[in-house]
Amino acid sequence: MSGGELIAAYIFGSVGRGNQDHLSDLDVLAVVRNGQGRVSESELLSKVPNRFSNLKSSVSWYGANRIEQMFRNGELFAWHLFRETVPLFDPHGFLEKIGKPAAYTDSVSDVISFRKVLQGIPNEVSENRGNAIYEAGLIYVCIRNIAMAASWSLCNQPDFSRYSVFNLEGIPPCPLSLAEFEKTMFCRMAGQRGGVPPEGVDPNFVLGLHKRLAPWLEALQIKLEEVKRRG
Structure with a gap:
């Protein structure tokens, strides 16, 4: 399902940590508005800086509600994002507004x-x-x-x-x-x-x-x- 609305996009993973090597992908989190589908991947990847253009992109698509739920639940991936994301497109400070995830207990x-x-x-x-x-x-x-x-x-x-x-x-x-x-x-x-x-x-x-x-x-x-x- 296409025609969605991109709310925010971030780099995470090894590039987000700043320790990428020749084996690294460019891990991208794309946050879209719930119920409206995705945007085109080419539109999303157009926001990636040229210095990362040689890396193979791996896009993880999430609705905004699911990301917020993961932070409320203290899921490990929420902590991954909290600690390591680099904004690509974030006009409204999506993750910053969510704040710190709950403690991870799982x-x-x-x-x-x-x-x-x-x-x-x-x-x-x-x-x-x-x-x-x-x-x-x-x-x-x-x-x-x-x-x-x-x-x-x-x-x-x-x-x-x-x-x-x-x-x-x-x-x-x-x-x-x-x-x-x-x-x-x-x-x-x-x-x-x-x-x-x-x-x-x-x-x-x-x-x-x-x-x-x-x-x-x-x-x-x-x-x-x-x-x-x-x-």
């Missing part, structure tokens, strides 16, 4: 949700060995989101970076090597952007990662539950 439930997604990976790989690339990319999505959620409780400040899984404090290190983690990341990028996935990603690789991650994620969840009980 780290345990968010970790549980992503662990449930991970639990299905062995079965998916076993049923269709051709799913290995996709499932490896799904491992990346899940453990990155888990780490971002956990960073709220285990780090001095929330860590939304690509490598947040290696920055958690108070628990054993992530059992994946940096090279293994990046393979899962490149699998995800290949699925999203096209291109050739990394070599060596087969069902055995995926199942091996999954097996090593399971006890570490269990320990992580227990740690978060302890932190929550202590208040």
